[in-house]
Amino acid sequence: RVPTFDGSIDLEDSNKTILQLTALLMVTIFGGIHCMAWFFSFPTYQERVLWRISAVAITFTPWLCFLARFIPDSLLGIVGFVFGLICLVSVILYITVRALLLVLMCTALRNLPSGAYQAVSWTTLVPHL
Numbered sequence: 001r002v003p004t005f006d007g008s009i010d011l012e013d014s015n016k017t018i019l020q021l022t023a024l025l026m027v028t029i030f031g032g033i034h035c036m037a038w039f040f041s042f043p044t045y046q047e048r049v050l051w052r053i054s055a056v057a058i059t060f061t062p063w064l065c066f067l068a069r070f071i072p073d074s075l076l077g078i079v080g081f082v083f084g085l086i087c088l089v090s091v092i093l094y095i096t097v098r099a100l101l102l103v104l105m106c107t108a109l110r111n112l113p114s115g116a117y118q119a120v121s122w123t124t125l126v127p128h129l
Contacts, residue, residue: 031059
């Protein structure tokens with residue numbers, strides 16, 4: 001029996017690139033979904049600004065780490081260190097703004113429109129009942 005996550009599978013470089021591009025595409029789509037709320041109404045101006053900044057951050061910070069892998073070998077000295085530092089800051093920023101978006105989503109529930117409190121008669125929506 002082989003363990004599920006034993007780490008013994010070695011991928012070719014082309015497969016690693018495909019996996020990284022797929023992950024980058026998924027993260028970009030995820031951030032784009034949050035950017036669709038750009039013009040939604042928010043309870044306060046500060047929450048709207050925080051949402052917009054966070055949505056842009058989760059959309060574009062993964063691109064910084066992805067683009068860092070294309071640094072030429074001749075520049076890997078100090079530039080590589082700087083890009084490594086940028087990637088580390090990007091990961092911390094990404095985790096922080098994801099948490100912030102979760103908090104903003106929960107706090108937006110305090111200001112629901114009045115229609116959200118109306119009871120739905122589900123039996124009228126099912127044709128055979």
